[in-house]
Amino acid sequence: MHFSIQNILFLLVAVAGFGLFAWQTRKIRANILVGRDRDMSGHVSERLWKTLLVAFGQQKMFKRLTPAFLHLIVYVGFIVINIEVIEILIDGIFGTHRVLQFLGPLYSLLTGTNEILGALVVLAVVALWWRRNVKGVRRFTGPEMRAWPRLDANVILYIEVVLMMALFTMNAADLKLHGADLPGAFPISQFLTGLLPDSPTALHVLERVGWWAHIVGILLFLNYLPSSKHFHIIMAFPNVYYSRLVPQGQFSNVDSITHEVKAMMDPTYQVPAPATEPDGSAAAPTPFGAKDVNDLAWTNLLNAYSCTECGRCTSVCPANLTGKLLSPRKIIMDTRDRMEEKYNAPLIFNPNLYGKEAKHDPQEQLDRENHTLLRGYVTPEELWACTTCNACVEACPVNINPLESIVEMRRFLVLEESAAPNSLNVMFSNIENNGAPWAFSPSDRFNWADDLFLNEKTAPVA
Amino acid sequence: MAELTAKRQVSVPMMADLAARGETPEILFWVGCAGAFDDRYKRVTRAFVRILEHVGVNYAVLGMEESCTGDPAKRAGNEFLFQMQAMQNITTLNGYGIKKVVTACPHCFNTIKNEYPALGGEYEVIHHSTFLQQLINEGKVKAEGGESFKGRRITFHDSCYLGRANNIYEAPRAVLEVLDADLLEMKRCKTNGLCCGAGGAQMWKEPEPGKKDVNIERAEEALATLDGDADVLLNLQGVESTAPVLPAGSNRGGSVIAVACPFCMTMMADGVKNKERESDVQVFDLAELIASAEGLNA
Numbered sequence: 016m017h018f019s020i021q022n023i024l025f026l027l028v029a030v031a032g033f034g035l036f037a038w039q040t041r042k043i044r045a046n047i048l049v050g051r052d053r054d055m056s057g058h059v060s061e062r063l064w065k066t067l068l069v070a071f072g073q074q075k076m077f078k079r080l081t082p083a084f085l086h087l088i089v090y091v092g093f094i095v096i097n098i099e100v101i102e103i104l105i106d107g108i109f110g111t112h113r114v115l116q117f118l119g120p121l122y123s124l125l126t127g128t129n130e131i132l133g134a135l136v137v138l139a140v141v142a143l144w145w146r147r148n149v150k151g152v153r154r155f156t157g158p159e160m161r162a163w164p165r166l167d168a169n170v171i172l173y174i175e176v177v178l179m180m181a182l183f184t185m186n187a188a189d190l191k192l193h194g195a196d197l198p199g200a201f202p203i204s205q206f207l208t209g210l211l212p213d214s215p216t217a218l219h220v221l222e223r224v225g226w227w228a229h230i231v232g233i234l235l236f237l238n239y240l241p242s243s244k245h246f247h248i249i250m251a252f253p254n255v256y257y258s259r260l261v262p263q264g265q266f267s268n269v270d271s272i273t274h275e276v277k278a279m280m281d282p283t284y285q286v287p288a289p290a291t292e293p294d295g296s297a298a299a300p301t302p303f304g305a306k307d308v309n310d311l312a313w314t315n316l317l318n319a320y321s322c323t324e325c326g327r328c329t330s331v332c333p334a335n336l337t338g339k340l341l342s343p344r345k346i347i348m349d350t351r352d353r354m355e356e357k358y359n360a361p362l363i364f365n366p367n368l369y370g371k372e373a374k375h376d377p378q379e380q381l382d383r384e385n386h387t388l389l390r391g392y393v394t395p396e397e398l399w400a401c402t403t404c405n406a407c408v409e410a411c412p413v414n415i416n417p418l419e420s421i422v423e424m425r426r427f428l429v430l431e432e433s434a435a436p437n438s439l440n441v442m443f444s445n446i447e448n449n450g451a452p453w454a455f456s457p458s459d460r461f462n463w464a465d466d467l468f469l470n471e472k473t474a475p476v477a
Numbered sequence: 478m479a480e481l482t483a484k485r486q487v488s489v490p491m492m493a494d495l496a497a498r499g500e501t502p503e504i505l506f507w508v509g510c511a512g513a514f515d516d517r518y519k520r521v522t523r524a525f526v527r528i529l530e531h532v533g534v535n536y537a538v539l540g541m542e543e544s545c546t547g548d549p550a551k552r553a554g555n556e557f558l559f560q561m562q563a564m565q566n567i568t569t570l571n572g573y574g575i576k577k578v579v580t581a582c583p584h585c586f587n588t589i590k591n592e593y594p595a596l597g598g599e600y601e602v603i604h605h606s607t608f609l610q611q612l613i614n615e616g617k618v619k620a621e622g623g624e625s626f627k628g629r630r631i632t633f634h635d636s637c638y639l640g641r642a643n644n645i646y647e648a649p650r651a652v653l654e655v656l657d658a659d660l661l662e663m664k665r666c667k668t669n670g671l672c673c674g675a676g677g678a679q680m681w682k683e684p685e686p687g688k689k690d691v692n693i694e695r696a697e698e699a700l701a702t703l704d705g706d707a708d709v710l711l712n713l714q715g716v717e718s719t720a721p722v723l724p725a726g727s728n729r730g731g732s733v734i735a736v737a738c739p740f741c742m743t744m745m746a747d748g749v750k751n752k753e754r755e756s757d758v759q760v761f762d763l764a765e766l767i768a769s770a771e772g773l774n775a
Contacts, residue, residue, distance in 0.1 A: 264642025338688030403677030425554030
C-alpha cells in the first residue's frame with residue numbers, strides 16, 4: 016500500500032463526482048414530482064417481476080434482433096466492467112494495487128471477461144455508430160432528432176470507446192510493467208503491449224493515465240447522464256417498475272368528472288370536499304387534462320427521463336408512418352425539454368440552450384406567448400393524428416406510455432378550450448342527442464333485426 | 478342421411494320483454510352503434526344473431542335502450558360525455574341484473590370490460606371472437622354445411638382494441654382455423670399489427686395532412702400478403718425483422734381480409750375499393766365467415 020497525495024486527490028475527485036451526481040439527481044427528482052399524484056403503490060412482486068424481465072432482462076428489445084444483440088453487448092459490458100470499478104475505487108482510496116487479486120482464479124476470470132467484453136463493446140459501438148451515421152436507420156431521423164439529440168447520441172458512443180481505450184491502456188501498461196507477475200488474465204492487452212514504450216517510467220505513467228482516465232471518465236460520464244438520453248441506464252428501472260399493470264386499452268377515468276356526473280344523475284350524491292392547501296385554504300382548481308408538464312402525472316414525467324430516443328415508438332406509429340406530424344418520441348422529448356425549461360435544468364449541459372427552436376417543425380403553429388407544453392411544444396395537429404392504437408406503448412423497450420400524455424392533452428383541448436376539430440364536435444353532439452356517434456335516430460336502433468331469417472338445421476332423418 | 482334445413486324468421490329477444498316475464502338471459506348481446514346503424518356492419522350483427530339462434534344460447538339485446546358506450550368521446554378527450562354515457566348504460570345494465578355481455582365491437586368490448594368497472598359496472602365481457610372460439614371448442618359450431626373456404630386465402634387484420642389493448646390474438650385465428658382455408662399472416666401482425674386508421678375517434682374526422690391514409694397503407698399490406706407480392710412486403714416500414722418469404726399467389730380469386738371490428742371493416746373495405754380490388758378480395762367479419770360456412774344464411 017502506497018498512501019500518497021494521489022489517494023487524497025482521488026478521494027476528492029470521487030466525492031465531488033458522486034456528490035455532483037446526487038445533487039443533479041435531486042433536481043431531477045423534484046422535476047418529476049411536480050407531476051400530478053398517482054397512486055402506484057402495491058403489486059410489489061408483479062412490479063419486480065416486470066422490472067426483472069423488461070428492464071434487467073431487456074425482454075422488449077428482442078423484438079428487433081440486430082440492435083438487441085448490439086445493445087446487449089454494451090449493456091452486459093457496462094454491468095460486468097463496473098465490477099472492476101469497485102476495485103478501482105478501493106485501490107484509489109487505499110493506495111492498493113489490484114486489491115481483488117486475492118480472488119485468485121476468479122480474479123483471472125473477471126479481468127479476462129472484462130477484456131473480452133471491452134473489445135466486444137468497442138466492436139458493438141462501431142456497429143451502432145455505423146447504423147446511426149452511415150446506414151441511416153429511418154427511426155434515427157425525424158424533426159425532433161436535430162442538433163442536441165443527434166450530437167448526444169454520438170457523444171455517448173465516443174465516450175464509451177474512450178473508456179474502453181483507457182481500460183486497455185491501463186491493463187497493457189500494467190502487464191508490460193509487471194509481466195507474468197501481474198495477477199489476472201489479459202487476453203486482449205497481451206497483444207497490445209508491443210505498441211507501448213519499453214521505459215518503465217513511461218509505462219508507469221501510462222498505467223496511471225489509463226487508470227485515472229477510466230475512473231475520471233466514468234465520473235464525468237455519470238454527471239453527463241442527466242443531460243443526456245443515456246440517463247435511461249438508470250431511469251429505465253424505476254420507469255418499468257412504475258409502469259401500468261392494467262390492460263393497455265384501459266384509459267384512466269377522471270375522478271373529478273365522476274363526482275360531477277354522479278351528482279347530476281343523483282342529487283343526493285355527496286361530492287367530496289375540494290382539496291385544500293396545507294394552510295387550510297382552498298387549493299387552486301386543477302384543469303381537466305394537461306396543458307403543461309405539471310398537469311401530467313408524475314409517471315408521465317418519469318417516462319420523459321427514461322427515454323433513450325430510440326424511436327421504436329415513432330417507427331411503428333401509423334400516423335407517423337403515413338407522413339403525419341405526430342411522433343410519439345417527440346411528445347416525450349418535448350415533455351423533458353419543457354420540464355427543464357420551466358423547472359430545473361441539468362447541470363453540465365442545458366438542452367434548452369441548444370437548438371430548441373430547430374426541433375419543432377411546423378414552427379408557425381407554435382405559440383410563443385403561452386409557452387406551455389401544449390401549443391408551445393406540441394401542436395394540436397400532432398395530438399389529433401393519434402389513433403390510440405397503442406403501437407408506441409407496445410414498442411417501447413422501457414414501457415414508456417406516450418399515449419397517456421397525448422390523451423391528457425386532448426382532454427385539455429376538449430374540456431377546457433372546446434378546441435376539438437369540428438367533425439369531432441359533431442360526433443359529440445350526435446352521441447349527446449342520438450346516443451350514437453352518427454346522426455341516426457335512436458328509434459331506428461333496432462331496425463337491423465327486421466326480416467331476419469335463419470337457415471335452421473333440423474335433426475337428420477334416417 | 479340428409480340434413481334438412483328450414484327457413485325460419487328470427488324474432489330477436491328484447492331484454493325488456495324478458496325482464497317483464499321475470500327472466501334473465503345467459504348473455505346480453507351488446508350490438509353497438511356500428512352494429513345497429515352501419516349498413517355493412519348490420520350484416521355482421523345479423524350473422525352473429527343467426528349463430529346465437531343456431532346454437533340455441535339464451536340471449537337478449539337491449540334494442541332501443543342501448544346507447545353509445547362513450548368510447549369515441551373518451552378517446553377524443555371528452556371525458557365528461559364518456560362518463561355520462563357510461564353511467565347511463567351502467568344504470569340500464571345493472572337494472573336488468575346483467576352478468577355477462579358479448580359484443581362484436583372491440584371498442585365497446587374494451588370500454589365495458591376495462592373502463593366501466595370503476596364507474597360501477599362490473600360484468601363478464603366477452604368479444605365475439607372469443608365467444609365463437611368457445612362455440613367451436615364445444616363442438617356447437619363446426620363450419621360445415623355451407624360455403625366452403627377450403628384453399629381460399631384469408632389474412633386476419635388485428636384490431637388494436639382487441640390485440641394490443643386486450644391481448645386477444647389467438648381467438649380470432651382459432652375461429653379462422655376451422656374454415657380450413659389458407660391462412661396468411663401479414664408482416665405487421667399481432668403485437669406489431671398496424672392500425673386500420675380509425676381508432677381514437679379518427680373514424681369521425683378527416684385525417685391530418687400526410688403522405689397517405691393509414692387504411693391505404695394497411696390495405697396495400699393485406700393485398701400484398703394475399704397476392705404474395707414480395708416487393709411491397711420488403712419495403713414495409715415499422716418492421717426490422719426479416720419476415721418469412723410468402724408464397725407468390727396466382728389464385729387471387731375469392732381471397733378474404735378477415736376483421737373483427739366494425740371500424741376495421743369500414744377502413745379495410747375502403748382501402749380495397751381504393752385499390753380497385755373489390756372484384757377479387759372481400760372483407761368479412763369472423764361472424765359472417767362462420768355463419769356462411771355453417772350454412773345459416775337464408
